Amino acid sequence: MGKGCAVAGRYALLLESVTKTYGSGRNAVTALNDVTMGVPRGTFLAVMGPSGSGKSTFLHCSAGLDRPTNGGVTLGDTRLAGLNEEQLTEIRRERVGFVFQAYNLLDSLTVADNVGLPFRLAGTPVPTDRVRAELANVGLADMGDRYPGQLSGGQRQRVAVARALITGPDVIFADEPTGALDTRTGKQVLELLRGVVDRTGQTVVMVTHDPVAASHADSVTFLADGRLAGELVAPTPEKVAERMTRLGEW
Structure with a gap:
């Protein structure tokens, strides 16, 4: 096992010198610029930055939705570089979970069928007991139908x-999981994500613009102009907001 793989073993997600450029020549735009960082297993990370800072590109490259121009991403113990589209699709379906601002549920399926959808897409039997257990874990035990x-x-x-x-x-x-929710409901969803990390040792990476949302994380990584612009451990809304103000100076 090479040194990079050994280091990756400590992390649920590892980015090494990741750069993403769109376009070419004079029209080239560098959305991420030489980003190197690791997300330890069992932690809750918030990623913040002003509009155009590279947050969405960071998420897309980290989750295998987009390929870096340079550098590499390791998810769990798997390097994503060199995987074909079919392999990346399998990785996203089985080893990545997504929570979007717009929910991305299928209205024609029941709640239980939406939860079991990754198994249907993989062509494997849906573990109904597990579906029921996950719905109970999020407080929706009686909503499956x-x-x-x-x-x-x-x-x-x-x-x-x-x-x-x-x-x-x-x-x-x-990705902005509380963006479409009122303050009270958003707080409940954030507490749910916080509980998932604390209860199961799951790893959560959240892109947000909201200092209150970011305060539920263990740490906040800041981006500005596609580069890492600092980290804040044990964040509070006030500390996050103050750091965001300083990013303009950065």
């Missing part, structure tokens, strides 16, 4: 969290 349109926004986001957990992924990526 309902449809997304019958649920509140907070309940739909809980379904999305259950679906993200069902395969026991290396990392759950949450």
Whole structure:
């Protein structure tokens, strides 16, 4: 095992000198610029930065949704470089969980079927007991037969969290998970994600613009102009907001 693999073993996610450039020549835009960082297993990381800082590109490259121009990403014990599209699809389906601002549930499927969807897509039997257990874990034990349109926004986001957990992924990526929710409901979803980390040792990486949301994480990594711009451990809303203000100076 090479040194890089040994280091990766400590991390659920490892980025090594990751650069992502869109376009070429004069029109080239560097969205990520030589980013190297690791996310330890069993931690909750928030990623923040101003608009255009590279947050979405960071998430897309980390989750195998996009390929870096240079550098490498290791998810769990698997280097993503060199994998073909079919292999990346399998990685995303079985080893990555996603929680999006817009929930991304299928309205034609019941709540239980939405949670079991990764297994259906893989062509494997859906573990119904596990589906029920995950719904119970997110406080929706009696909602399996309902449809997304019958649920509140907070309940739909809980379904999305259950679906993200069902395969026991290396990392759950949450992209502005409270962006469409009111303050009270958003706080409940954030407490749920915090509980997932504390209870199961799961790893969560959350992109957010909200200092209150970021305060639920163990640490916050800041991006500015595609580069790492510092880290804040044990964040509070006030400390996060103050650091975000200073990013403009950075």
